[in-house]
Amino acid sequence: xxxxxxxxxxxxxxxxxxxxxxxxxDTSRYITGxxxxxxxxxxxxx
Numbered sequence: 001x002x003x004x005x006x007x008x009x010x011x012x013x014x015x016x017x018x019x020x021x022x023x024x025x026d027t028s029r030y031i032t033g034x035x036x037x038x039x040x041x042x043x044x045x046x
Contacts, residue, residue: 006042008040
């Protein structure tokens with residue numbers, strides 16, 4: 001499975017938690033209407 005992921009590892013719960021923390025923070029206040037793929041770059045391979 002890892003060979004199909006460009007970053008070379010399967011994501012962990014903390015990866016999703018980091019994204020959620022970022023989106024909940026003031027740092028992301030100017031981001032609107034985006035689809036964020038949390039897949040280690042796998043969708044770029046399609």
